[in-house]
Amino acid sequence: MSTTTKPGICRICSAHCGVLATVVEGKLVKVTGDPDNPLFKGYTCAKGRALPEIHNNPHRLLHSQKRQPDGTYGPIGAERAMDEIATALQNLIDRYGPRSVALYLGTNGLPYPASALMANAFIRAIESPMFFTANTIDQPGKQIALAAHGHWLGGDIDFHEADSWILIGTNPLISKSIGIPGQNPAQSLKNAIDRGMKLIVIDPRRSQTAARAAVHIQPRPGEDAAILAGIINIIITEKLCDWRFLEENVDGFDELAKAVSGFTPTYVAERADIPADQLIDAARLFASYGTRGGMVNAGTGANMAMHGNLVEYLCLCLTSICGRWQRAGERVTRPNTLLPAFTAKAQAHPPYEGWGYGERLRVRGLTDAVCGMPTAALADEILLEGDGQVKALICIGGNPMAAWPDQRKTMRALESLELLVTLDTEMSLTSRLAHYVIAPMMQMETPAMTMGSELIKYYTSGTGIPAPYAQYVPRLVEPPRGSDLTEEWQFFLGLAKRMSLELWFVNFFGGGGGKFMESPPIVCNFNGDSALTTEELFEKMCATSRIPLDEVRSHPHGNIFDVEAVVEQKDPDCTAKLDVGNAYLLGELAEFLAEDFRSAHSDSAFPFRLIPRRHNNFMNSSGIALPKLNRGKPYNPTYMHPDAIAELGLESGALVTITSPHDSIPSVLEADDSLRRDVVATHHAFGGMPTEDDEVKDRGSTVGRLIPTATDYDPVTGLPRQGNIPVSVTAR
Template structure:
C-alpha cells in the first residue's frame, strides 16, 4: 500500500488529493493538507475519486462500428478507420463538413488543454462547437469587448474583499465557476467572520443564499435589468469613484447616458424587487472599502447573458474595484505567455463568420452548440455549402447538455462518420463509428492549464500519474496526438511528431518577440534544454519557461516579489517562495515544479493594469459598440412583466454532480442529488400539485414528467429542474445512471432562444406550463 498526490479533476476548485494505492488501484482519497492552494479541503466529488476511477462501465478498449453494431477493436484498427474515412469526406465536401464538439471535461485534463487547438488547426474547420455556449461564453465575449482579450477575466479577490455581490452562482454546491477557489464555502464564511458582507442574487434560496447577509430573489432572467439599475444609481447619486482606474478607462459618460432609462423604479416591476432594495444594494456596494461583483451560470444562460456579464465589470470599474486588492483582479497563470508591453492591441471581434443555416455569428471562433443539429440535418442549398457530415466529439454529451436533444439524437444517426474520444458509451457516443476511450484519471498526469487563469491566488501545481498505465490502455495525450495525425493525412507518423511540431512552432515565434524570455536565442538550443519524459511534459516545461515566472524574478509583470509576500491566506513557506523565484535567476521550469510536489505558491492576486488590456485603444472600453447596439433589446424588457400565474424555469446544481458525467457513480447519486421539479407551495396549491406525485412540464421544445418537490426555497412563479439528466436512451452503457435516469430539462427547449451576442443557449428563466399528471 502506498500514497500518491493528485489534483482533483472533477470540478473547477482543483483541490489537491492524497490517494491511497493498493494493488495498483486507488482505494481512498483524502484532502492533501500540504497543498499550497486547497490546504486539505475536499468535497464529496473528490472523496468519490476511487469510484470514479474504477467505474466498471468505463470503456477499456476502442470500439468500431461494423454492420451497424459496435465491437471492440485494436488501437491501430480504430485510428486506421478514422484516417481512411475522414480524409475523403474533407477532400470531397471541404473542411467545414467536419464538426468538432468539445465538452466540459476537456478543461480538466492535460490532453484537453494541449491538443484540441492542434486538432482544429489540422481540420481547418469553422464548424467548432463547445460547452462554452451552454455556460460561460457571455463572460468571454464581454471580457473580449471590454478588455480586448476573451480570457482576460477578472475574478473576485475572495480572501481580501469586504463586500461580495454574487449573482446566479451557488458555489456551496458548484464549488465555483470561472473563479477557481478551493473551499469556496470556507472563504465565504471567512468573509463574514471578518465583518464583510455577502449579498446573493438568486431566484432560489440556495445553500449559498442562506449564508448571505442579504438575499435578493428577482424574477429569473432579469439580472441585466437589476445590474443596469445599480449602475444608474451610482451615477444618479454621485457614487462613481474610478480612482486609479481613471487613467485606463474610456466611455464612462457614454455608459451614464446608456443606462438613463434603467432607474430602480423603472426595473422594479420587471425584476419583481422594490426600488428601495435595489438602491440600498448599490449604496452598500459603493460604500464598501473593497468590493467585488461576481456573476455566473444564472446570469449567463439567460436572454441577456452578455449584457449581464458586461454590467458586472462595469460595476467593478465604476466603484473603483477593478484591479485592486479586495476587488476583482486578473490572475497571472504560470503557463500563459510572458506579458507583452502594455499598449494598444488588436481588440476582439465578433461575427467573423456565421453558421450556415440560421446565420448565427461566431464568438471566440465557436458557433452555438444549440445550432449543431440544424447544421447536420438541414440539406445544402448548393453543393459544397458545408453541411456537417462527420463529427468528432471529445468528452462531450450534447444530446443531454444542449437544447432539443431529440433532434440532435436523430441528426447524429444521419452522419457519414462520427468519432468520439470518451470513456463512456453515453447518450451521444452511442452513435459513434469509432470510440477512443482515455484511461481513468489516476493513470494520467495533471496540470490545470485553464483553471489557473481564473484562480483566486496565483499558484502552480503538477501531479504525475498516480498509477501506471494499465495494459491495453493508451495515454490520453497519445490518443489525441494520433487522432490529429489521422485527420491531417499523417496517419502512421509517431505521435511525438505532433508535440515536436507544437514546440518548434511556438519557439519559432517566441524567439522573435522582444518581451519573450527566449528572445534572440536559437530555437533548437532552447528545445534541447527542455526536460520531461514525454511530449506533453516537454510542452509544459516550455510553457513554464516562456511564462511570466520563467525568466528573471522581475519578469512577472514588473516585479513579483510583492505578489509572493503577504496575502491573507494560503502562503506557505517550506521552500515554495524560493521555488517560485525559480531558484534564483533560472526561473520556473518543470524540474523546479517537480521538486515541489504540493505546489508552489506565487502569492495573492495583485493589480496588473494596463498589462492585460489588448483593446485597440489600450484602455478599458466601457461601452463597446456591440453592447451599445444590444441595449435597446434590454430596454424593451422593461415592459416584460409576466401575467400572474406565469411560471419560469431555472436549473440547479447538486454538490454531488457535474453536468451529466458523474451520474454513473453510486456515491454521488444519493441524498438530495435527485431529478425533481421544485415548486413553491403557493404555486403547487394553485396548480393542484402534490409532493412526490408526477408533474407535467411543457415548454417550447416538448414536455417532460418529473416528480414534484414542494419547497419554499424557490420563489413563487419559479420552478426548478436540474441539468444533465435524462439517461433513459437505449444503447448506452451507464448502468447506475440508467437505473435512475431522471429527465432532460433541455428537451423543454427548441434551441431558438439564444443570447445574440454570444450564441449562448437560454437555459434559465424561460416560460413553462406545469400541471399534475392525472
C-alpha cells in the same frame, strides 16, 4: 499487500484540488483532501472523494468500441480504430472538403490539459473552421463583454481582501467556479464574512451562497440586466462613482449614464418584483462600504436567461465605474506560475473585435466570435444539406445528447452523420449513437499539473488561482490489467500521423479566443512525433514557465511560490481606455427597456419559469449512475416551492410533466422553499433518449428537450434561452 498513498490532483473541475490518493494492489481505493497542500489544506468535495468509484465504475470502457452492422458494439483495438477513422475522415475531406469535419470539446476535457489543445491543432491542420466547445452553450457572454469593454492589465481584486462583492445567478459554494475562489469556497466565504465583507447575491433561489449574503435580492428570473442597470443608475445618480478612475481610464460614461437612466428603483422593483429599498441598499453598500471594494460576477443562471452578453457587460461597467481593479503598487492577484511571467500594469487594454468575423455559418446569420463557434447551431449544420454540410463529428469530453439544446434535433443530427466518434469512458447517450467510441485513460492514470487552473483566468474575471501556486503529480495508478486505453491527445496525434498532417500546438485559453493574453502563447510542432509521452509534452508546454517545471515537481504536495509581482505604473504614452458605452450592447439595453415585461410575466399557459441549478455531486452528466454520488437518487427532480405544489393539488414526489412552448419532459417533483413560488428549478445533463421517458426515476430527464435553438436566441453567440424557460407543470 502493496499500498501507497501519494499526493494527487483532482481535475473534475477547474479548482484542481490537491488530494491524497491511496492505491492498493494497483487499484485506486481512496481519495481524500491533502492536509499538506498549502492552498487547499485538506479540502476536497464529494466529487473528488468519489474518484475511486469513478475510476472503478463497472460500466467503464476498457477497450474502444465499434458499431457493428446490426447496431451492437464490439471491441476494437485503439490503433486499428485510428487507422479506420483516419481513412474515413480523409475520404470525407476528399469528397466534401475540410468543413465537413467538425469537433466538439466538452467540459470533461478539463482533466487533461493537452487534450483540448491537440484537438484544436488537429482541426486546424485539416483546415476545418468547425471547432465548437461547451463555452457557447454555457456563458459565452463573458468573452463578448470583455471584447466590448476591454481588459484591465492590473488584474482582479483579491476576494480575500475585498469589503463587498456581488454575485448574480451563481452558487460558487456548489459550482466551485466564479467569484469566490474555488479552493475551499465555503471556508473562503466564512473567513471573508468574519472579517466584515458584505456579500450581495442576486438569485431567484436562496442558494447555499445566497443564504450567507448580507443582501439577497430574489427577483423574477431574466431580470438581471434590469437590476444591474438599476444599481448603476443609483450609483451614478448619487455620485458614488470613482471619478478619478473614470477620467483617467474609462470612455463612454455619458452614454452609459443615459442608457441606464430609465431603470429607476421604482421601475426595476416592478419589473423584477423586488423591493425598491433593497435595490438602493445593495447599490450603496457595493459602492461605498469599506475601503477596499470588491467586484461583480455573473454565472450560468444569469447567462442562460437571455441577454447574457449584456449582463456580463453591465457587470464590467459596474466594476469599472466604481474603479474596482488592482492599482499600481498593489499585489498581482493571479500571477502566472506554470505559465510565462508577465508584467501587470495599471492601464487598459482597449476593446477589440469580438464577433462578426471568420467563418460564417449557414444558419441564423451566425459567425465565429471570441467565445468560439456557436454550438447551438451545430445540429443545424449537420442536418442542412448542401455545400458545407457537416458529415463527421468528433466529440471529446462531451455528451451532446445530454448537454445540447433541442435534444430531438440533436438526435436526428447525430444519427444522420456519416461518421460520429466519441472519446468517452462509458457508453453515454451520445456514445450510444457513435460509430466509434475511443476508450481513454482517466485522471490518476495520467500525469497532472495545475496549468489548466491558471489558464481559466483568461476566461473571465473572478476565476483562476489567487496565488502563485502550482503542483505537478506523476501517474499514480496503471490502467486496469488487460485494458487497451489511450490518452486523448495521443488519439489526435495518431490521426495526424496517419493523415500525414503537421500539427502546431498553440498553448492559450480564452481571453478573446487568443486575441488577448498577458504573455505570448507557446507554439510547438509535433510533426510525426508519435513516440512523445505526456511527461515530455508537459515539458514543452512549460518551457517558458515563470517557475520551472522541475522546481514545481520538487514540491509534490504543491507550493505557493515566492513571487514578488506587483502592478506597475501606467505607461507614460498609454492612451487606451476601457469602454462602458459600447453602442451595440447599450442598444440591446434600450430594447430590453422597451419590452412589454408585464405581458411576458402573465402567460397563464406557462405560469412558471424554469431555471438551472448546479448539483454538488455531479459535474454535468458525469457520475450520475454512481451510488456514492447519487445517494439513491439518479434523477434530477423539478424543485418547486411547497405552496406552489399545494396550489396544483400535487405532492412532493409526484410524477409530473414539464411543458415548454417547444416540448415536454417527465420529472419528479420535490418541495424546496428556497425558491420563489413562480419559479421551478432542475439540474442540467440528466436523462435518457427521448424514447426512455418511462425511466425517469432511473435516469432523470433532459432539460435540453424543452429548448428550441432557432427561436429566442442570442444573435451573436447563438445561445438559446436555456434558463428563465416558460413552463407548465401538470400531473403525469
